[in-house]
Every structure is written in C-alpha cells, then in structure tokens.
Amino acid sequence: MKRVLILGSTGSIGRQALEVIKQHPEEFKVVGLSAFDNSELLAQQANEFKPSMVAIVRDSSCISELLNYKCHIITGEDAPARLVEACAADIVLNSIVGIAGLMPTVSALKKGVTLALANKESMVTAGEIIVSMAREKNTAILPVDSEHSAIFQCLQKPEGYGEIKRIILTASGGPFRDYTVDMLKDVTVDQALKHPTWSMGQKITIDSATLMNKGFEVIEAHWFFGVEYDDIEVVIHPESVVHSMVEFIDGAVLAQMGVPDMRLPIQYALSYPQRLRGMIKPLDLRGLTLTFRKPDCEKFRCLQLAYDAALKGGTYPAVLNAANEVLVDLFLKGALRFLDIPVFIEEALNRHSPIYNPSLEDIIYADWRTRDAVKKMVVN
Template structure:
C-alpha cells in the first residue's frame, strides 16, 4: 500500500487522483490540502479519512474545524499547514498539484523529509529548478512528473541512454485560439479563453494554455527534470492531444507516448511507478481518430512561449520573474481588468525591467517573485 498526501486535493489533478484512489486498496490517503474550498474538502475527508488536512485560507480552516468537531483529523492552516501535510511522517508520496508559486516551499520541505514527489506544480521547477533538483539529488529523492507531456517524455526516455538523446519534443494542443491573428486576439473574451478544446483544467492553467505560456513553462520544467540543454527541446502543436510528447534519438528514431486526453493516466503512472496497473479508463482508438496533425507554434501571435525560452536561456532569476509576472497578469485577466493579449505584453515588460541574479538563493527567488507581481500591478496605473 502506498500512503499519499495530496496537495491541492480540490483542484483538477487532486480530484482525479482521488478518483483513482477511490475503492483501491493499493492506496491510502493520509493527507489532503485545499486553498479554501472546504465544502468539497469536507466530502473528501468523509470519504478518505486522512489523518491531516491543511486549508491555506485560515478563516476557512477555522470554519472547517467547527464543522468537524469531534473528528480525529488534524486540521492545520496557511503555508505552514501545507508544509505539515507535505512532510507528514507516514506519507510515502507527496502529490503536489497546487497551482502557483505556493507549491515551491512544500516541495522543498517534502524533499528534505525524503518523500517521493509526484509533481504537477509547474512553478516549483520553473522558479527554482536548479535549487530543487540539487536538493533532490542530495537527498536521493525521486521527482516523478505528472503533467501528461513530462510523463510521456519520462516513459519515452526508457528507450535509450541519456547520451543517445537528440532532442525532446513537447506537444501542445494550440489552445482555443489556434490559427487566430493578433487582431483576433484583441477581441477574445474570458469565456472564449476558458473554452479549451481538449482538456478540462483549472482556470489559471487553461488561460496559460490559451497564451501558450503553459508550454513555455513546460519547456523550462523539462530542462530541469531531464537535465537537458534548452536548445534540445522543441515544441510542436498537435491539436488532437493524442501524442503527449516524443523523444528523438541520435539514430533518427522518434519514440512517442500516445493516449486519450485523460489526466488520470499519467497520475496513475506516477503513483504506481515503477509498475503499471490496469484501469477501466477508455482505451485509445486510432482508427476512430483517423489522423494526427502537427505544426510549428505561431510565436509571433503567441509570444509567451518565446518569452519562457528566453527566460530559461538567461538563467538565474529570470524564469521566476516570468512566472510571477504571468501569474499576476493572468489573475488580472480573470478579474476582467486587462485584455487577453495584455498578458504576454505585461510579462515581457516586467522581464525587460529585471536585473537578473545569475546564482540565486531561495530568498532571491522569493523576493523577485514578489517584485514581478508588483511590477505587473504598477502597469495598471
């Protein structure tokens, strides 16, 4: 039995992970966390009986404590609560599926506690990849990718040796605005941006998918996860989202991982690694799909991908600035305060103002994250 703590259990990845664990004796859920959705969290506590639960919003944590008075679950709160769940003694695996920079510190503390990390929080490696991976090597901790693209690459890399890899090829759906012009993007609405053609995800990641920033963040993640030069990572737009990513080897062989677009497949793979387990999910029917298409991304219309690659090439704190500025700008768009096309413009502006710190400490990363968010808000004035 694998004992699992899930950070972000009320979000898209978290709920799907619990769907996998439901009624399955291979898993025991020992810890859960949520931001403030205590209604769903309470149902999860009733069903899975975790030993410890964290609610980031301290007011909501107090309400949940009153509701569950007499229940033996330990309810904690804030970032400190996230860390408590991430480092909980009996947990073997920590699935980090929270959204945003808030996921970084719990990941680092879980590594120090020598937990296996199933990572679905992009910001951990985007903002502090070198710090995180060095610590994981020092503590001999495995970081297993949960994102479908990185899970695909992780599986494909087993077909050869590291020195036989020519390049990694990340696939992108292209989002809801594939094929539109910059003029078209000036007019798109929040509802349009949240209408992803293939995947059902949280709002923030759905907007990132529409701008192609999500793919840029995944390029940065791939560089750190697989210890590969940024120039050996390519992106292809693949609207069907069936080929989840590929690896090209030096002999010209290209190994791809295919599957339906259902996140429960890579989640289950990470939780069961190194074994595979049977499931009752729909199987891929290529004859029914008929064809698979690929094209190069339109970096002029969707500059976010290029900005992410630029940030990674500059190294240091630039990727943390990119991430912080993007999180802040996406939130403004979700609140109706800026246009869709302003997201990448704001990120680019903040990056141009940043004096890069080449060998940052964790404190440097956290400070520039705050700075980048302030710089985005200043652009509203």
C-alpha cells in the same frame, strides 16, 4: 500499500488523483489532504478518505465542524509545507497551483519523500535548486504533466537519458490556435476558458490559451531530463493524442499516445514503477488523423518569452512566472485584455536586475518584487 499525501486535493488534478486512488483501494491509502480555502470540499474528501491530517490555508467555514471523525488540522499560509513535514507519507503529490507550491515541494525534498510533481511553477522558478536537492537526498521527482509523463514513459530502461537527442513537446495550441492577431484582440475570459481537449483549472487553461503553459513545460523538461533548450522543440498537435516524443541519438523517435485524460499520468506517477489497470477510454486510431505544425511565436509571444527567460536563467524564470500569475489573475477578473499579458510580462523581464545562481530567498524576493511592479505597471 503506498501512503499518499495530496496537496491541492480540491483542484482539478487533486480531484482526479482521488478518483484514481478510489479505483485502487488495495494500492493506495490517503494520509493527508490540503486546500487553499475550499473547506467544504476538503471536509467532504476527508470524510470519505479519512486521512489522519488535513491542511487549509484559509479556514473560511471552520473545517473542524464539517469533519465527522478525529483528524489533525493545520492552518495558515504555510499549512501545506507543514503538512508535508508532519505527515508520514510514501509519496507527496503536489497539485497546488502557482508559486504557492514551491515551499511544499522544498519540504518534500528536504524530508526525502518521493514527489509526484504537478506544480510546474516549482520547476519553472527554482528548477536548479529542486533538482540538486533531489540529487542530494537521492529522492525521486516523478512528472505528472502529461507531456513530461509521456517523455518519462519513453525513457524507461534500457534507453537512458544519455541517449536523448531531442525532446518534442506537443501542444494542443489552445482555443485560439487558428485565430489571427486581430481576432485575439477582443477574446473574452469565457472563450479563453474553453479548452478544446483538456479540462483543467482556470489558471493553466489561460496559460494554455497564451501558450505560456508550453513555455513553462519547456523549462520543466530541461530540468526533469537534463536536455538543453535548443534540443527541446514544441509542435502544435491539435488532436492531443501524442502526448510528447523523444528522439534518440540513432534517429529513433518514441511517442506515448492515448486519449487526453490526466488520470493516466497521475496514476503512472502514483504507481511508478508499476503499471496498474487504467480507467481511461481506449484509444481508437481508426479514422483518426494526427497533425503536427510549428507554433507561431509572433502570435503567441508568451512561448518565445519563456524560451528567452529560460536561456537567460538566474531569476528571470521566476520573474516570468510571477508576472504571468498576476496578469492571468487580472485577465480572469476582466481587468486586462488577452494580448496585454505578453506585453506586461516582457516589460517586467526588461526591467528586472537578475541574480544568477539564486538562492531560494532570492527567488522568493524576485517573485514578490515582480508582483508588486507588475500591479503598478498595469494601473499606470
């Protein structure tokens, strides 16, 4: 039985991971859960799955009073990372949103625990450090993102990573894929939150609408699979049935397909290298038309900005991420227009003095400086 620690258990990925675990009680045991400030849901989950430890960053409604059993509680800004250090687990699922997931990722790798990584911001900001830490500790990092899980599934033996020619990442295109630039000027938060195929947390849903999410996934794919940026292509695939593809050196293209449901890639990461009985609807190909087209990087500038930052390397991807986190938050609060997101990200990247081969501290400092700079830019 695998002992599973879920960071960000109250979020979209975390809740679906618990559904998967509930379906396979003989395979998994929850040993730790964490949240930011949703004490009520965290306590409810803990009372059901009985982990020995929970962590909460802001214990707004006093979790100890909501728990109906004896459980060790960790609180404070670094609570998730301390939970990883303290809890004996076989696998850590990091489904925290944003750069807040970086230090818990580092803690899992330092400890040498298998990491199922949904927190793409860790890979985007510190991919090189993370990959080399994993190599040093001989620790597996398993992708949870559906696209990277698809590629990972296509890359199981006998093919190896050496035979990859190209990775083709599919993107639904988000709710605005058929909008003109003129129509994008006045889109509302509610419209941006209506994703056509996936149901996800708010931040990633906005990132999907701007295509920044796909840009992040390009960076993630580079670090996960060691493929150069020129060999990672994005295609818009509105049906979200092909979750991504790998082209091999002999011209063969393998795709992983299925109905869009995150419980499949979550389960695959948790059960790997085994496959377990699934809980998603079967794919019915009859009557289905699958379409693919080039993304419009003029209209969705975030995708191009991500490629540019990735190619420049150093602290640029951390700046890209920090600016994006601040701007998405402002957009969600109604304080910024949709099309201003790429404008301010570009300005932040242009103003940045990069550090190449950055340490973790350099990355955290670049993140902090960018947040401050972007907030000032927006106000002025």
